[in-house]
Amino acid sequence: MRMDTDQLINTLAADNAHRSRPVSFVLTLALLAAAPISILMFVTEMGVRPDVMTAMHNPFFDLKFAVTLALAAAGITISLHLARPEASLRGFVWLLAIPAGLLVAGISGEMMMPQRLPMMTRLVGSNSKVCLTAVPLLSLPLLAASLIGLRHGAPARPAVAGAMAGLLSSGLAATLYASNCTDDSPLFVATWYTLATAVVTAIGALAGSRVLRF
Amino acid sequence: MREREDEWTGLMRLAMEGDGAAYHRLFKAITPVLRAAARRGFSRAGQPVDQSEDIVQDILLAVHLKRHTWDANAPLAPWLFAIARNKLIDALRRRGRRVFVDIDDFAETLADQPPAETASPSEVAAQLQTLPARQRDVLQSIAVESASIKDTAKKFSMSEGAVRVALHRGLASLTAKLRGQ
Numbered sequence: 048m049r050m051d052t053d054q055l056i057n058t059l060a061a062d063n064a065h066r067s068r069p070v071s072f073v074l075t076l077a078l079l080a081a082a083p084i085s086i087l088m089f090v091t092e093m094g095v096r097p098d099v100m101t102a103m104h105n106p107f108f109d110l111k112f113a114v115t116l117a118l119a120a121a122g123i124t125i126s127l128h129l130a131r132p133e134a135s136l137r138g139f140v141w142l143l144a145i146p147a148g149l150l151v152a153g154i155s156g157e158m159m160m161p162q163r164l165p166m167m168t169r170l171v172g173s174n175s176k177v178c179l180t181a182v183p184l185l186s187l188p189l190l191a192a193s194l195i196g197l198r199h200g201a202p203a204r205p206a207v208a209g210a211m212a213g214l215l216s217s218g219l220a221a222t223l224y225a226s227n228c229t230d231d232s233p234l235f236v237a238t239w240y241t242l243a244t245a246v247v248t249a250i251g252a253l254a255g256s257r258v259l260r261f
Numbered sequence: 262m263r264e265r266e267d268e269w270t271g272l273m274r275l276a277m278e279g280d281g282a283a284y285h286r287l288f289k290a291i292t293p294v295l296r297a298a299a300r301r302g303f304s305r306a307g308q309p310v311d312q313s314e315d316i317v318q319d320i321l322l323a324v325h326l327k328r329h330t331w332d333a334n335a336p337l338a339p340w341l342f343a344i345a346r347n348k349l350i351d352a353l354r355r356r357g358r359r360v361f362v363d364i365d366d367f368a369e370t371l372a373d374q375p376p377a378e379t380a381s382p383s384e385v386a387a388q389l390q391t392l393p394a395r396q397r398d399v400l401q402s403i404a405v406e407s408a409s410i411k412d413t414a415k416k417f418s419m420s421e422g423a424v425r426v427a428l429h430r431g432l433a434s435l436t437a438k439l440r441g442q
Contacts, residue, residue: 132340
């Protein structure tokens with residue numbers, strides 16, 4: 048059997064009635080399906096810290112959520128943008144400056160306040176190992192979902208799109224983890240959350256370069 | 262050139278609104294341009310030009326299966342050339358070439374040099390054989406025998422909806438197989 052290009056064109060035209068869902072729809076659906084898995088992992092293995100009601104009055108506790116949610120939002124926006132083949136990062140990378148800027152503001156704010164603990168102690172904290180394990184583990188279901196969602200798109204640079212999927216899933220996972228973590232210093236967040244995010248981003252880039260080619 | 266690209270954009274908009282004839286015309290219009298660019302890319306990379314038709318078919322499939330990533334308010338050409346460029350680079354890489362394909366290769370291709378299609382058996386045709394029987398039958402009926410969806414449904418005692426599903430799935434798995442090879 049042969050299929051020349053004219054025949055292929057006829058066939059494609061015959062399939063004109065088919066409508067695909069937008070990438071944003073598929074990505075949302077995939078994330079909504081994966082979120083309960085990550086939440087279940089979090090609730091059964093870790094749970095919200097017991098003093099959460101008092102912690103909520105600490106602006107540095109709240110800042111953690113602002114940072115992680117800003118990261119997730121930036122990751123979602125950029126990866127949806129990159130799901131279009133002609134898209135470039137230009138005009139979109141600055142979104143990543145929002146979580147980074149929040150962190151810098153938090154660090155300078157904390158510097159100006161009288162502290163009970165020395166800087167290094169706040170930076171090292173007491174949960175760095177948990178943070179480095181929990182954030183990547185909690186983000187795995189979300190990362191898989193993001194990659195499934197983005198496969199529906201047509202990213203010209205699969206590794207970069209995969210890295211953005213890593214950022215968005217670690218942002219969401221870190222949001223969960225932040226409610227367990229008792230280290231609220233922005234120095235701790237800037238060090239360990241960033242390191243954990245970097246790990247997930249690297250995994251996302253690696254996986255993306257394989258599965259996001261279209 | 263501007264006019265030509267505006268026409269493509271208009272045709273794709275019509276197609277998305279359900280106009281199958283406009284969709285067909287769009288493919289007819291873009292194919293010679295893609296073919297010329299694919300040949301140029303192949304000859305520049307020192308690859309046999311007669312294999313470039315496979316890339317043309319690969320690009321057309323991707324255009325069809327990924328058209329939901331096109332923003333209907335934007336011109337079609339940048340989106341189309343980005344897909345074409347991606348497929349061409351991928352194909353040349355698979356053949357062990359690292360080449361830079363300039364997007365202008367596509368934009369500058371003139372419509373007055375439409376090369377004819379080469380007659381080598383295509384990768385698409387080869388992969389067609391590996392599809393599940395139902396998808397292969399439907400694709401064969403529509404592509405090779407030029408049967409309509411209605412006639413195909415009658416022939417295989419399927420509903421028209423089932424033919425449409427098999428057709429779309431068949432095209433999607435063809436693309437997946439071309440990518441995986």
